[in-house]
Amino acid sequence: MGVLGILLSLGLLMFMAYRGFSVIFFAPVLAILAAVFSGMSILPTYTEIFLPNMANYIKVYFPFFLLGAVFGKVMEESGAAKAIARAIVAKLGAKRAMLSVVLSAAILTYGGVSLFVVAFAVYPFAASIFKEADIPKRLVPATIALGAFTFTMDALPGTPQIQNSIPMKFFNTDLYAAPVFGTLGAIIILTVGMFYLEWRKKSAQAKGEGYGVGHKNEPEVVEDRNLPNALLAAVPLVSVLVLTLVLQKFVFPRWDIVDMVTAEPYNMIEGGVVGTMNNWALMIALVVGIIIAFVINPRRIKGNVAKAINLGAIGSLLAVMNTASEVGFGNVIKTLPGFQSIAQALTGINAGGSPLYSEAITVNVLAGVTGSASGGMSIALDTFGAEYLAWADRANLSPELLHRVASMASGGMDTLPHNGAVITLLGIAGLTHKQSYKDIFAITLLKTSTVLILIPLQAIFNFV
Template sequence: MVIQVIAIFLALGLLMVFAYRGFPVVIFAPIFVLVAVAISGQALLPSYSETYMTNAANYIKTYFPIFLLGAVFGKMMEMSGAASSIAQSIVKALGSKRAILSVVLACAVLTYGGVSLFVVAFAVYPFAAAIFREADIPKRLIPGTIALGAFTFTMDAFPGTPQIQNIIPTAYFGTDAYAAPAVGIVSGLIVLIGGLLWLERRRKQAADAGEDYGHNHKNEPEADTDQKFPPLWLSLLPLVLVLVFNYLFSRGAFPVAQWYSAETLQSFKIASVSTVASSWALILALCIGIIAAGCINFRVVRHKLAVGLTAAAMGSLLAIFNTASEVGFGNVVKTLPGFKLVQDWVLGANVHPLISEALSVNILAGITGSASGGLSIAMDVMGKQYLAAAQAAGISPELLHRIASMASGGMDTLPHNGAVITLLGITGLTHKQSYKDIFAITILKTLTVVVVAIVLSLF
């Protein structure tokens, strides 16, 4: 049995190392998990075709519309100039004296409005570089600042965020994107304030040491920050529409869960509408947002439309296939004999389901280097057990949802995380220069969700 447990961790370790070195997960996830299958003495080809591929395909079937529409929405906001308008307006309004806060808020507004994390980084970076240069703040602090605004509280803590990390738990717990709003808001504010304090402390240390913005940096933005963009109110409109209609279709005046009769749902083999209603609501809201974003600067957008939509589609395909590969990986792992020992250890690490869930999601997100990937694996493998344990203890599924969502955005940003590598590439900086601040925010987010889980377990 020991060798079967080792096989699982060997496969996980290899996947993490190869992902860190830039090898494609979609190729190496099935290879490494089949190594674990072979060591465990299980059937190789059935494990691949019937377990790995079936679960990967189910994930794509469930979440591809959200990945695709989210990418298209972000691209529309980028092409119309709306994303840059929002970033520029916030940065200029707060000025260089509040450079860090302005960049964090610009990222937060875009992320909470449904713009993909990668588009946010591209849109905000030119203005972040300009205002950091004006304030003479070291450029190496920009990645940590963008990470705080885009990868933390608005990604998975604040209720209603349209990011995929907030949608995945709905299919397992029958919740919606607005689950446990008070817990999400309080936790998000803790991360926001804690992150700002850390970054301001780092800024002050650099100033005391006489360090300035620096010279001869790579990838210095050439964009003219005085470029004319759409007015702020018009640029914000698509984000507001996504948030408003997502709420209306989730639990507002037009809940999508009530649109179809029980007989209709049964004919499509939908046992419970709660498992799909949140995805339906977000799909509709994103469609409305895309139309609104496309109408802004339409004369400019139409010339870029074919290229932009192609880029968005290709980006969404890569993102979902990478994540689906990790989901298939996790589902094969859970069929292996050694996993029963691992599962018993994780579930038994603490008798309270919220703490156990926070730990397991964090661990899996850290190993895979993906918030959505780690969360999906944890939910596929242990979601039913957590829900049963929570119901037995009288715990609301909404709390399970919020803890799981927030935990996915904890240890996911380890050095091999794709978003971290992309962010450093955009800013022209290295792990050695800037990862310390990203890691500090990672630790802050992880500690926050674990502490919140512990506090909630006491009541």
């Protein structure tokens, strides 16, 4: 009955999300349903398991959501995001429409702009250039997803997205962990992903299918004024990447503060100090990026400072609450006897004596259960992180590989129908799951497969 309850609650959560209902409301409701099937009490499950885990996730990761959303909004209000996207599209042209959209989304994501903001910023250009090239609009979401939700989200070393920052506190690593593994993964995902999208485009056009008519949420063609130079617009993005690298690699390692932060009133655990300082580095870098984004185009940002900060802060609340609610759901599920059986099977995977397969599959499954890459990875590493670290030590594997595998695996099955980013992306484009989800899911399968392909290659060639 316990396993049945898990499957039923997960299926209903995906169904309700598919129908447009908020996971903030239904995640606790369906978590309690799963608990009831396992004989657990309703109110204690909600107040003592769901809420504390949801609150703890917000406590740890809210700064990244808040600063990332404000940064993205400032980039939007200053015109920097549009300037970058427009420059890429103009350079590559309509013949390479899909590549233009992918690169626009990728550069913004790698620069630290929130995935949700990237979708809003890139969609108008994507729709316009797809219409010009007569490419079916139903392929727009998958194209944006390839650029924003895959290799720049968690594969490329240095990406400041939250999916790349979560493993730091578990493995005492930094954003640049396993650079060769991540870079190879990014190349594979981009290359195969573009091949797939171009194949889908040619197949549709061969059947006479074009952009289509009668679409919802078609962007208005408005001529933007006072856009900054594209190179100047990229300065805030570059500053986030460079400052994070400098702080993590050169400044904080020389900063001996263990005695201070492990004493009253902070009482930090010594083993987590390195990961926490790496988090601080990203926070500082995002703050600096926000300040630079404000000052690069004063004519456009004038009068919009409060708007950018307020809208970014409000947007971050919805994003973090969606994810935190899914984390609460997943943590209720992980307390159930049925889940323990599943977890034992996952951690029992011992291919070649390496923890990487077990970690990849466990993170992927939990990301699918929660509908959240960051949420599923947090649950997996909270539960098994210490075990994987000890296992890697016995197998003489670098913790950096654990970091990169966990990060990349989280961005796989998280994009099931109840994923918040998928729902948001489809809503922005005015399309439905029926029209566009198949291609988003294909990109998801590519992402998942890439991790499982790289693990045996790493074992053969011993790269990190």
